[in-house]
Amino acid sequence: MAYIIPLLLGIIVYLLYTNSKLNGEVRRLKSGQEKFITADGEGHPVDHELRRMVREGEEIKAIKKARQTLGLSLVEGKQYVDRLKRE
Known part of the structure; x- marks a missing residue:
């Protein structure tokens, strides 16, 4: 006890x-x-480039670019790019 x-x-x-x-x-x-998120409510300036990369079939390069630009982990980068794909 x-x-x-x-x-x-x-x-x-x-x-x-x-x-x-x-x-x-x-x-x-x-x-x-x-x-x-920028002041005007738009996404990060790199989002347009990441969307272009995904459209061109370069998702892995887009994840790498997101990680480098935004300082994300691998999982966070993948989730970020996946969110951009859904938008």
């Missing part, structure tokens, strides 16, 4: 730590969204 309290305290500390990390990640992602 005496081990239950330290165990629960450890779990609570772990959950608080994890929650703090997730909150930081959410803040980072929210601030990152701003770089994809």
